[in-house]
Amino acid sequence: MSVRWLIATALVGLIFALTWAVSESVYELGSATSLEIAAVTAAAIGVPLSWWSFRGQLLDEPAEVAWVTWRRVPATPAMSLRRPADEAALDGAFHGYKGKNSPVVVLTGPTGAGKTQLAAGYARTRMAEGWPLIAWINCGSHEEMLAGLLEFADAMSLRVPEEGSGRAVERLRQHPPTGTQPSVIVFDGVVDVEAVRPYLPTMPGWRVIVTSSAPEADSLGMELALEPTPDEELSTQSGLTERTCQELGGLPVSVDLAAATVREEGVDQESYLSELASVAAGELLGDGRDGSRHEESYPPGAAEAALLALAGAGFETDPVTRRLLGLLAVLSPAGAGRGLLYQAADPQDVDATVHRLVRWSLLGTRMDNDGVLLHELTRRVVIDRLRADDWLPQVIGDAADLVGRATFGEEQAWDRRGEGDQLVAHIAALSTSAGSVSASLSPEATERVLGLRQWATRQLAAVGDGSRAVELAESIRTECETLLGPDHPDSLAASDNLVIAYVAAGRSSEGIPLAEDVLDAREEILGPEHPDTLASRYSVAYAQEYAGQLDDAVTNYDRAYTEYARVYGPDNPQTLTVAGALARVRALQPASKGRHRSGQRSTPQQR
Incomplete structure (x- = not known):
């Protein structure tokens, strides 16, 4: 239902009611006559309005677009x-x-x-x-x-x-x-x-x-x-002196930060320039004019302006300010929705802090007022400031917890695919941040980031994005086997997720030997009744089913069902899932030798 249709309907109804009321009360026409006049008038107005509404549905985007x-x-x-x-x-x-x-x-x-x-x-x-x-x-x-x-x-x-x-x-x-x-x-x-x-x-x-x-x-x-904006123009628009604009490197972003700092702190520009000169960005950030940490140096004056704004806005003293800026610095550069940030602090505190940081020009928002954005320059300064204070590993661990609470089960993967896409982007950014401080990251935080990457693999596979799922799953498996060994539980879990990704990518036959290897390893290490072992047998059958090997799939689904029923009981949800898969493939066997039907896949449950 389009907005234009609603508007047109409301106008026609209003015109009909007004014409009827005026005809009957003002002109004292009979009820039947008034009704007829109202109907004719509404129809005369309604025809062009209907075309306007119909044209809008044909040519303009739906409301959700x-x-x-x-x-x-x-x-x-x-x-x-x-x-x-x-x-x-x-x-x-x-x-x-x-x-x-x-x-x-x-x-x-x-x-x-x-x-x-x-x-x-x-x-x-x-x-x-x-x-x-x-x-x-x-x-x-x-x-x-x-x-x-x-x-x-x-x-x-x-x-x-x-x-x-x-x-x-x-x-x-x-x-x-x-x-x-x-x-x-x-x-x-x-x-x-x-x-x-x-x-x-x-x-x-x-x-x-x-x-x-x-x-x-x-x-x-x-x-x-874009050529550098003349200092005279920057000065005219910002209210800063040309000298101040020159000290800031003539960049709009640093002039923005400086003007906000002067306004919010209520200081004169001479005092601001004095503070700016006292900031040693190279010492505080390990970067800046001396380029001591990173290949890309900050523009002259820009890092100092960002540091002064951070200090004035309470980065060092206000826990909510430091937490929000830290989270935004390690999550996706596209910004984060308020719903996610509300999990980090009291929603009222989040809204008040975002509003204040926008005034300081440290944050921006999207036009829907939901997305919260961090400028790339500010992001780099915040990350380096956190690194200099040895806070970056803690922030990454907190961000991993935050994103972990926002994940959801595979049964919701398609219905919540938009959220899933955003979470995958956050997880990718978080993984990059974690890699930069891997030596100082706690084992718990490392495990949480790995778990999020595994979730991202399953989410991509569940929405049919097989090629991306395979690429991510292969990289995780390689990293786990290199660092932990091929028989480590995390390595086996990574291999299991790669099987799911292969199926999603239409490469089920490549997943079968891998699934069988994981099953053998888990049987030997964990025993035949361990939940991970049972799940691996289900994965083998799952890969065989989508590879068209229905007889083998029935055999393994049947054995998996027997073992699930013995360990969990016949009414357990996992047992019932395996029973459903077994019934589904048995029904396909007579008519579908060597091939498989199309439609929504039921992926193995997370283990």
């Missing part, structure tokens, strides 16, 4: 530095394009130059003009880019169970724009140029914006390099 497309666009920041020349250049690049395909404009420049805000301002302007489709895809990592694209594909009803992300995204790439106006899609913060290239739309009618600091990004389309 509008929600998804704009919800990820960053909201207007507390302090928005206007770039009229760059805005005109961006719009002019699209108007001047003469090619047959959709134009791609690539915004380039250093971190903090304002690329994201320029693209977001363009998107918000087009939305205000009523353009029907505005999509925002965060591309700080491959996983978060796919999460955004898949959310978009879901909104367009282009995602089908068991077809995987590749097919859904390809449908999206070839999908014609919606409505009579051009559609806009922004790929923000591209790190891997070649990874994003296959996802650029091919159909005419799109306006594509890419923001990136990566080398070779200009190869994706028409480059619009």
